[in-house]
Amino acid sequence: MLERSAPDPSVVARVAELAGLAKTASLRLGLLSRAEKDAALHAVADALEAAIPAVVAANERDLAAGRERGMAEGLLDRLMLDEARIRGIAGAVREVAALPDPVGEIVRGSTLPNGLQIRQVRVPMGVVGMIYEARPNVTVDAAALGLKSGNAVILRGGSAAAQSNRALVEVVRDALAGQGLPEDAVVLLDEGGHDAARALMTARGLVDLVIPRGGADLIRTVVLESTVPVIETGIGVNHVYVDAEADLDKALTILVNAKTQRPSVCNAAESLLVHASVAEDFLPKALTALAGSGVVLHVAPEVSEHAQAAGAAYTLATEADYATEWHRLEMNVVTVPSLDAALAHIRAHGTMHTEVIVTESRAAARRFVAEVDAAVVMVNASSRFTDGGQFGMGAEIGISTQKLHARGPMALPELTTTKWIVEGDGQIRL
């Protein structure tokens, strides 16, 4: 069981104070009309574009600090904000304004035999805490999605982006205040270190939901330590299974896309499972293509000759490799004797994010879809499609890999809860 020391009481008190401000703001946000929220979002977008020089200057301080600490180029690139990116962020805010308002949607309803009229209506969660890492665009995305769904947000960004986040949140809060809205709709929590994050995730009664976005360690910490309800996001150890009856041309295209199109994201593929009966045909092409894209292979023993023949950089895969989200140009490769073995491998090592089968067999596809337990199960398509934008949701606050409340890409409706409204005329229970 977890043994932890108590967080610094002054930090806990400060977080409670900020969360209380957010809670108070949320009471008003929940009552805003769509028109008021959309006007505020447009004001935020305009203000972001007007503040480009200030935000870029703040971001340059983060970048300089990052370089000084020897931050990797890839991370520096994720952290970087220039005019084009800030205009892109502002554009995303305007897109959120254009989305339908989830609040007020009637999910179901009926008139009971005794005449009571009941309806279940979407309402905001209240206060949503976001705990996330480097990319500062998440700061504005979360604020915009929170506002549109009537929630106050408490943002706990990574320290690497501290200056950028501070600048962005200041712009957003000023824009809200300019619209007569409570600026504590968006609260930045950028002090207090790890204790502040812990205080946030245990602020029951003030915070209604915590969403962690980041690496596996961050997410595990939040899931294990939080006493506020959590939506677990985004760890994807995703498999591409090439079935005995796969169209191997499709398989090759899907495999390369799933692994290499953007390897750093959670919907990239990490493991290739090949049915033994097509391994001799498929592996030479597949491993040559992967090697040609610079993918380092972690292979099962029976695959090593193919890896060598393909001229690939490879090592023998360990059990730990099979459960690793590489997040870069590395991939596990295994052959399986059957669909059942593929299903067992996925059950043992998958993270219930996105699993792909490539097959022309109706029976195999039906079994895979029925038996794989994952947020998204695909037949003959790249895992990279698991994305709120791709799914037509218009936005995405994260990809849930848990089963409670939301599963897969999450957008505005997933940031709401419901309320039953019961209207009567004096009815009592008999």
Next chain:
Amino acid sequence: MLERSAPDPSVVARVAELAGLAKTASLRLGLLSRAEKDAALHAVADALEAAIPAVVAANERDLAAGRERGMAEGLLDRLMLDEARIRGIAGAVREVAALPDPVGEIVRGSTLPNGLQIRQVRVPMGVVGMIYEARPNVTVDAAALGLKSGNAVILRGGSAAAQSNRALVEVVRDALAGQGLPEDAVVLLDEGGHDAARALMTARGLVDLVIPRGGADLIRTVVLESTVPVIETGIGVNHVYVDAEADLDKALTILVNAKTQRPSVCNAAESLLVHASVAEDFLPKALTALAGSGVVLHVAPEVSEHAQAAGAAYTLATEADYATEWHRLEMNVVTVPSLDAALAHIRAHGTMHTEVIVTESRAAARRFVAEVDAAVVMVNASSRFTDGGQFGMGAEIGISTQKLHARGPMALPELTTTKWIVEGDGQIRL
């Protein structure tokens, strides 16, 4: 922060073993057709009726042990199973069979511009842990609702009902085996003491959801200690607010019904808030009626004269009283100077279960409905209607007072999650 010692490793291992059996069973349950599940439910109901003597005998051992320990009559009554109650339990199982199958329902779907066909389909959670107290009917209800929704259930009942639960679960498991279904679809966890419950609620990867049903202490423990996702249920500090523009006859009827019709349940009312402008008219009638039903009052100072005049048993209410779920014939009584004050009192002391306004004012009703943050908000109706059966759901596994996943009465759909199925023809992300 919580400081806890590690649970007994042998208990943890035993719980993991049982949960593993349930997980394996759940893989088959998720693939059953509605017809197979309904046939199994009818077999369970028939078997329960055939086993009445054995179940009654086991129950008598629990009752004897309870009497020996000086268990209160009310609790003994909740624990008691006789032929009529067992037939009632069997009947409830047949009602579950008659309900629609939530599994396979398509929640939404579309064809994307690139031709990918996507659909979000209800699937079982997997393994659901129930941690509950005295009433043994919950054992069979949970098994039946679990089976119908394709989930395996792990049942952690109260020790007071240990013999009854063992007998009931044996009947259910035998009936499932007789239908060729895995008996580990229903697993009883009746050993290992508190460590077993803790092991259950931290069995991540084996248990998909834990639902605690019982008193406030049980629920708080589960919410704070669980690392498996939890649905918090059933603590109801519910208010009846009698507005300045209430029809006082309706108010009286609703108040008495909400407080006295069944005071031991979570949808009973615990606090009466009366607008000051109608207090002189309403309180004499209301308090006389409550006193006449044997309700002990916890009153604000301004109410004490009325309580005395009504001949009621009363004390001055403390702050703690306002947050107390009495669960018996006791009630807080307060006057409020305004609707705003009523809303503030509910915000401060309510548990977001069921809140009632009695008013003929459209404006007051609209504000109350919009601003009260609760699972169920009622206008001119008794709080006792917050119930899956009353809402037309046909069954109830509990009443959620949290915002994540389910809110208010929960039935079969709330025991499912979803899976996105994406079908393509070789599509890749560009």
